[in-house]
Amino acid sequence: MIPHEVAEMPDAAALSEFDPEAVIDGKYDRGELTLVVRADRIQRVCEFLKAQRGYRYLSDVTAVDWFPSEPRFEVIYHLYSHHRKERLRLKSRLSEAAAEIASVVPVWGAANWYEREVFDLFGIQFRGHPHLRRILMPEDWQGHPLRKDYPITGYR
Amino acid sequence: MPELAIPPDARTLVLNMGPQHPSTHGVLRLVLELDGETIVRATPDIGYLHTGIEKSCESMTFHQAITLTDRIDYLCPLTNNLCYVLAVEKLLGLEVPPRAQWMRVMLNELTRIASHLVWLGTHAIDIGAMSVFLYCFREREEILNIFETASGQRMMTSYFRVGGLALEPPRDIFPRIENFLKSFPARLQEYEDLLTRNRIWIGRTRGVGILSAEDALDLGVSGPTLRASGIDWDLRRDNPYSSYEKFSFQVPVSTDGDVYARYLLRIAEMRESLKIIRQAIDGLPEGPVQAHAPGVVMPEREKMKTQMEALIYHFKIVTEGFRVPPGEVYQAVESPRGEMGYYVVSDGTSRPYRVKVRSPSFANLQALPKLAEGRLLSDLVACIGTIDIVLGEIDR
Numbered sequence: 001m002i003p004h005e006v007a008e009m010p011d012a013a014a015l016s017e018f019d020p021e022a023v024i025d026g027k028y029d030r031g032e033l034t035l036v037v038r039a040d041r042i043q044r045v046c047e048f049l050k051a052q053r054g055y056r057y058l059s060d061v062t063a064v065d066w067f068p069s070e071p072r073f074e075v076i077y078h079l080y081s082h083h084r085k086e087r088l089r090l091k092s093r094l095s096e097a098a099a100e101i102a103s104v105v106p107v108w109g110a111a112n113w114y115e116r117e118v119f120d121l122f123g124i125q126f127r128g129h130p131h132l133r134r135i136l137m138p139e140d141w142q143g144h145p146l147r148k149d150y151p152i153t154g155y156r
Numbered sequence: 157m158p159e160l161a162i163p164p165d166a167r168t169l170v171l172n173m174g175p176q177h178p179s180t181h182g183v184l185r186l187v188l189e190l191d192g193e194t195i196v197r198a199t200p201d202i203g204y205l206h207t208g209i210e211k212s213c214e215s216m217t218f219h220q221a222i223t224l225t226d227r228i229d230y231l232c233p234l235t236n237n238l239c240y241v242l243a244v245e246k247l248l249g250l251e252v253p254p255r256a257q258w259m260r261v262m263l264n265e266l267t268r269i270a271s272h273l274v275w276l277g278t279h280a281i282d283i284g285a286m287s288v289f290l291y292c293f294r295e296r297e298e299i300l301n302i303f304e305t306a307s308g309q310r311m312m313t314s315y316f317r318v319g320g321l322a323l324e325p326p327r328d329i330f331p332r333i334e335n336f337l338k339s340f341p342a343r344l345q346e347y348e349d350l351l352t353r354n355r356i357w358i359g360r361t362r363g364v365g366i367l368s369a370e371d372a373l374d375l376g377v378s379g380p381t382l383r384a385s386g387i388d389w390d391l392r393r394d395n396p397y398s399s400y401e402k403f404s405f406q407v408p409v410s411t412d413g414d415v416y417a418r419y420l421l422r423i424a425e426m427r428e429s430l431k432i433i434r435q436a437i438d439g440l441p442e443g444p445v446q447a448h449a450p451g452v453v454m455p456e457r458e459k460m461k462t463q464m465e466a467l468i469y470h471f472k473i474v475t476e477g478f479r480v481p482p483g484e485v486y487q488a489v490e491s492p493r494g495e496m497g498y499y500v501v502s503d504g505t506s507r508p509y510r511v512k513v514r515s516p517s518f519a520n521l522q523a524l525p526k527l528a529e530g531r532l533l534s535d536l537v538a539c540i541g542t543i544d545i546v547l548g549e550i551d552r
Contacts, residue, residue: 030246030485056373059488060514064501078486078497078514082373082387085394089486110376113522121210136203136551145211152215 002026018048039092043102055079061114063122067148072096103129121146168196175204182547193533198525205551213511217477218244226312229549231271234263235491237316243487243498244318247480254441256320257399262436265429270299271492272422279541283360288350295343298336305329319453320446361415365527365539376519379494381543384418386411391490403432415542452478477506493517493544515549
């Protein structure tokens with residue numbers, strides 16, 4: 001459930017009006033707003049936030065691996081509005097079996113390399129990405145280094 | 157291989173540039189598709205300097221990881237230190253004493269000048285103005301000496317610690333900074349005399365590498381590259397951190413969006429940084445440089461010799477580190493290249509669960525094809541120089 005104080009914040013309120021099922025959780029902690037979005041709605045939500053809420057700038061896309069708990073992965077988006085000088089963090093949770101989410105490259109061009117990096121280091125697939133290939137590791141590399149079950153030494 | 161679509165009539169030539177090319181500022185590889193001398197497509201290929209810093213951070217204590225942040229962007233180590241410790245301080249809910257905050261601002265602005273000097277020198281030498289390079293490095297040396305006075309290190313400073321500074325700054329750092337403030341405006345004028353109205357410089361930079369505001373925002377560009385395209389956004393002013401709200405300074409903005417505009421803008425930024433350093437020295441508050449947070453901040457050496465508590469805290473911090481309450485924060489600062497952000501996740505232990513570095517050059521480099529495509533091959537060198545990339549922070 002979304003905590004009451006989060007549901008009343010303008011971004012969360014606007015989103016729940018747009019799509020009541022999109023936001024499944026949220027928190028306001030240390031002055032930062034986080035909304036957890038259903039993975040299958042992420043692209044729609046991002047389009048809405050960019051068009052209606054002024055989040056024209058995508059600062060970052062990254063992921064966190066919560067191995068061995070499930071859902072294992074969190075994909076994290078940091079949005080910024082130059083107009084209101086505010087940040088918003090979106091999160092989607094993905095299970096290990098279905099580590100796939102829609103790409104937001106159609107919304108922000110910047111997502112292109114960010115998503116490639118997440119794919120490279122976590123092995124999360126981005127559906128609809130124009131060319132999802134490794135970006136930091138060599139092309140023929142095995143495994144995804146930022147996963148928690150990838151050891152820091154002695155992998156090979 | 158980067159995506160290459162060679163047209164069926166194969167009139168274009170594919171040329172590999174880098175990774176060992178003197179004007180790529182590190183190890184950047186570009187795959188160029190050329191039609192004669194015109195660039196049809198430029199595809200950056202990165203990762204040659206990937207050292208897994210984010211992964212290494214997860215196996216270190218919060219305190220140890222500070223040393224890794226220096227190595228991310230080796231032209232502005234103090235900005236990285238600042239961004240990381242601000243993020244950890246936010247997780248801890250720690251208030252830093254004013255003197256430490258002002259020192260952080262002062263040293264950060266010196267870092268900005270040092271970084272812009274390297275940019276100016278290398279950018280100019282790429283286009284053929286050799287002497288500027290020699291002058292810039294002369295002045296940068298003075299700044300590195302100041303860093304050495306403060307931290308004992310010229311580049312890998314690790315001077316900012318969680319809760320404040322590593323040490324009270326030595327007294328002779330202030331006359332050194334005063335000297336620099338006295339001499340630098342004239343030196344800056346020297347560079348301008350060499351370049352600003354130089355016909356060759358103008359010919360090589362004006363109208364070259366144009367980036368529209370629309371494209372810049374879409375591609376996540378930040379810093380001087382974004383401001384030269386007409387977007388007035390500076391984190392120091394818009395989301396102030398470390399007491400920046402108490403300083404008065406201008407944010408230069410230009411609407412031309414070309415290489416020349418970015419040159420003028422960074423020169424103007426150096427002048428503004430001087431103003432901030434001046435204010436920081438004049439109004440530097442007295443007091444401690446470390447927060448009162450036993451168990452997080454290293455105890456003083458003297459106390460360790462006389463007090464049992466201090467000795468225990470020291471032992472605990474060094475052997476197992478300090479615990480950080482669970483949570484996640486994203487802290488962004490204005491680095492010389494743009495929005496530098498640290499996303500730090502803690503699971504309640506003494507080691508970060510995840511550290512993600514949002515490096516400005518990574519996003520800015522995505523805009524390079526927009527700058528270079530359709531231009532001549534010789535303009536490419538100016539386009540690479542103007543976005544001021546540091547491969548260390550792109551590849552991390």
